[in-house]
Amino acid sequence: MIGSLNDEIDIFLSSLTGLEESSFNQIKERYSSTVTDDLSKGHLTTNVCMIAASQLKKNPKELADKLQRKLIDSRKFEKVETAGPGFINITLKREDFISTIDNINLQSSNFGSSNHGKDQSIQIEFVSANPTGPLHVGHGRGAAYGDAIGRILKSSGYKVQKEYYINDAGRQIDILTASVFIRIYEEGLKGYFPKNAYKGSYISDIAKLFKEKHKPGNLIDSRILIKDLPQDEEKEIDELILRIKNKENKLWIKIKSFALSKVLQTIRTDLENFNVSFDNWFSESSLGDLNANDSKISLAIKSLKNKGLAYEENGAIWLNTIDSGDDKNRVLIRDDGRATYFASDVAYHKDKIDRGFNKLINVWGADHHGYIKRIEASIKGLGFDKEKLDVQLVQFANLYKDGNKVKMSTRSGEFFSLSDLINEIGTDAARFYYLSKQADQHLDFDLNLAKADSKENMFYYIQYAHARICSLLTKYINENSSMPKMATAVANGSYKNCDKLIHEMSKYPNVVSRASSSLQPHLIIFYLKDFAHFFHSFYNDNQVLTESKENIEAIIYCLNAAKIILSNGLGLLGIKPIEKM
RNA sequence: GCGCCUGUAGCUCAGCUGGAUAGAGCAACUGCCUUCUAAGCAGUGGGUCAGGAGUUCGAAUCUCUUCAGGCGCGCCA
Numbered sequence: 001m002i003g004s005l006n007d008e009i010d011i012f013l014s015s016l017t018g019l020e021e022s023s024f025n026q027i028k029e030r031y032s033s034t035v036t037d038d039l040s041k042g043h044l045t046t047n048v049c050m051i052a053a054s055q056l057k058k059n060p061k062e063l064a065d066k067l068q069r070k071l072i073d074s075r076k077f078e079k080v081e082t083a084g085p086g087f088i089n090i091t092l093k094r095e096d097f098i099s100t101i102d103n104i105n106l107q108s109s110n111f112g113s114s115n116h117g118k119d120q121s122i123q124i125e126f127v128s129a130n131p132t133g134p135l136h137v138g139h140g141r142g143a144a145y146g147d148a149i150g151r152i153l154k155s156s157g158y159k160v161q162k163e164y165y166i167n168d169a170g171r172q173i174d175i176l177t178a179s180v181f182i183r184i185y186e187e188g189l190k191g192y193f194p195k196n197a198y199k200g201s202y203i204s205d206i207a208k209l210f211k212e213k214h215k216p217g218n219l220i221d222s223r224i225l226i227k228d229l230p231q232d233e234e235k236e237i238d239e240l241i242l243r244i245k246n247k248e249n250k251l252w253i254k255i256k257s258f259a260l261s262k263v264l265q266t267i268r269t270d271l272e273n274f275n276v277s278f279d280n281w282f283s284e285s286s287l288g289d290l291n292a293n294d295s296k297i298s299l300a301i302k303s304l305k306n307k308g309l310a311y312e313e314n315g316a317i318w319l320n321t322i323d324s325g326d327d328k329n330r331v332l333i334r335d336d337g338r339a340t341y342f343a344s345d346v347a348y349h350k351d352k353i354d355r356g357f358n359k360l361i362n363v364w365g366a367d368h369h370g371y372i373k374r375i376e377a378s379i380k381g382l383g384f385d386k387e388k389l390d391v392q393l394v395q396f397a398n399l400y401k402d403g404n405k406v407k408m409s410t411r412s413g414e415f416f417s418l419s420d421l422i423n424e425i426g427t428d429a430a431r432f433y434y435l436s437k438q439a440d441q442h443l444d445f446d447l448n449l450a451k452a453d454s455k456e457n458m459f460y461y462i463q464y465a466h467a468r469i470c471s472l473l474t475k476y477i478n479e480n481s482s483m484p485k486m487a488t489a490v491a492n493g494s495y496k497n498c499d500k501l502i503h504e505m506s507k508y509p510n511v512v513s514r515a516s517s518s519l520q521p522h523l524i525i526f527y528l529k530d531f532a533h534f535f536h537s538f539y540n541d542n543q544v545l546t547e548s549k550e551n552i553e554a555i556i557y558c559l560n561a562a563k564i565i566l567s568n569g570l571g572l573l574g575i576k577p578i579e580k581m
Numbered sequence: 582g583c584g585c586c587u588g589u590a591g592c593u594c595a596g597c598u599g600g601a602u603a604g605a606g607c608a609a610c611u612g613c614c615u616u617c618u619a620a621g622c623a624g625u626g627g628g629u630c631a632g633g634a635g636u637u638c639g640a641a642u643c644u645c646u647u648c649a650g651g652c653g654c655g656c657c658a
Contacts, residue, residue: 170657314656327584344658370652393586442652456593526596529606536622539617540622541622
């Protein structure tokens with residue numbers, strides 16, 4: 001119905017004298033017709049007169065009066081009123097007003113989806129946690145967010161690919177391998193354990209599995225490996241890694257791939273349990289080696305060199321990122337010939353762009369924001385539009401249990417893992433709380449609240465509405481064997497108690513489209529909370545099943561639509577609606 | 582020092598490309614279960630939207646500035 005209103009408005013605009021085409025287009029661009037906040041303002045409202053007035057330097061109220069007359073003459077609406085500083089409020093004809101519930105019931109699980117992103121492909125890269133241990137609570141937020149915007153964009157018609165970037169080529173993996181190595185040989189090494197190695201119990205588990213499967217023999221000389229290691233904890237572990245690689249190279253490679261696959265398996269399982277799926281897992285190591293001339297990483301750097309953006313200084317290769325707004329240039333290849341993490345990332349982003357996506361979304365932890373400029377610079381340097389890349393920052397979540405902050409650190413092994421969280425409150429409640437606040441804001445995740453039985457707990461408040469509807473529908477079906485096909489009593493206006501609910505439902509498509517264009521799933525959560533409130537209020541005021549047969553039929557038809565709204569909204573967040581509680 | 586983010590009720594937060602009297606939950610106080618799920622509903626009180634200036638018919642929203650808080654600034658990943 002908004003489309004039909006806008007058509008009338010456009011006709012009105014083009015009938016205005018003294019309106020140039022450029023300002024006509026500007027007005028068209030800027031004005032908006034929306035569903036009103038509440039029924040006291042009618043069903044639809046438009047601010048076009050205020051927008052047009054500022055362009056034309058005319059009185060908005062006079063314009064509104066003119067438009068009002070036009071709209072009344074069109075006979076398309078029940079009532080047209082001017083209000084406030086120049087709003088036009090529209091009351092729809094009854095049949096148009098209730099068309100919303102017909103649409104919802106008809107489109108069912110497709111209601112709210114659109115083809116806004118038709119023929120556009122978006123790639124979302126998220127989580128991408130280093131494969132050095134299980135996912136912790138901090139990763140959960142990025143996982144929930146990336147997955148949710150994936151679902152939302154998909155429902156808006158975009159072709160979406162979700163990707164996990166596996167950092168399997170850096171020093172962190174060496175430390176992981178060394179940690180497992182030490183655990184395998186801990187007896188021979190008399191309990192020695194480097195200060196900077198991973199201490200989590202999963203390391204010992206992996207070591208144990210390795211021993212069972214590969215039955216490794218004794219080391220050639222275990223003591224020499226740990227003799228006179230440097231005191232400094234960073235140097236100690238680096239030296240240890242070097243020694244193991246030299247002395248036990250075959251074993252090293254074997255343990256490395258074993259540990260990596262075990263950790264990745266854990267991560268995949270955690271994500272699966274969290275209802276997060278990826279379409280593609282991309283390994284950093286697949287970018288190849290700097291020594292190979294045709295590897296992706298070599299080619300990317302060569303391309304930057306050819307463009308004169310990468311240069312040599314002090315024995316290292318640098319990328320000029322200052323010209324793109326960074327505060328200093330960055331090293332791609334160290335003076336000892338090893339590539340930096342940044343170099344891999346440049347090659348990785350080149351690869352992603354080469355794959356032909358219209359847009360790339362990176363979901364990063366907020367601590368990486370200093371990194372955005374240089375990655376944009378590299379994209380620009382490679383000859384791509386930096387607008388193609390959209391970095392969404394996700395702030396860390398602090399976890400509170402019984403009023404105390406829960407500490408997190410992968411290194412020390414003292415952390416609350418994502419799977420702990422899932423065990424504690426369940427996948428759906430966890431996803432819900434992660435998404436309940438704008439992603440780039442700090443989130444205090446209160447475990448006690450997430451389990452609470454009160455309205456403060458939005459998750460159950462919304463689910464409760466769904467469960468209550470399901471219960472009513474079940475009762476209805478048991479007595480009538482089939483669902484009603486229309487809402488006659490609501491349509492002819494003899495029963496109006498559902499009107500608020502219907503009006504609220506008509507806002508849903510707009511909410512989804514806003515969530516989609518702003519990449520903010522929390523908008524859906526807050527809408528659902530408001531919607532649940534409208535339902536609970538209705539439920540308290542109306543003893544549904546004691547109404548007349550005709551009214552019951554109409555109400556059930558409306559409530560089925562309400563159920564679809566709740567279920568679709570939760571679905572976009574990757575949450576299953578609860579049928580009974 | 583530079584960069585990014587934030588400041589809305591006692592607390593936790595919503596607030597749409599600027600729009601109509603600034604919203605919700607919690608906490609406080611009042612009511613509502615012999616009837617479909619009380620994890621619910623209805624009501625009362627509570628605000629200089631951090632301060633100041635500007636743009637505008639109109640500012641919590643945009644711009645500038647001051648103050649306060651958080652984070653980031655490696656040839657780490």
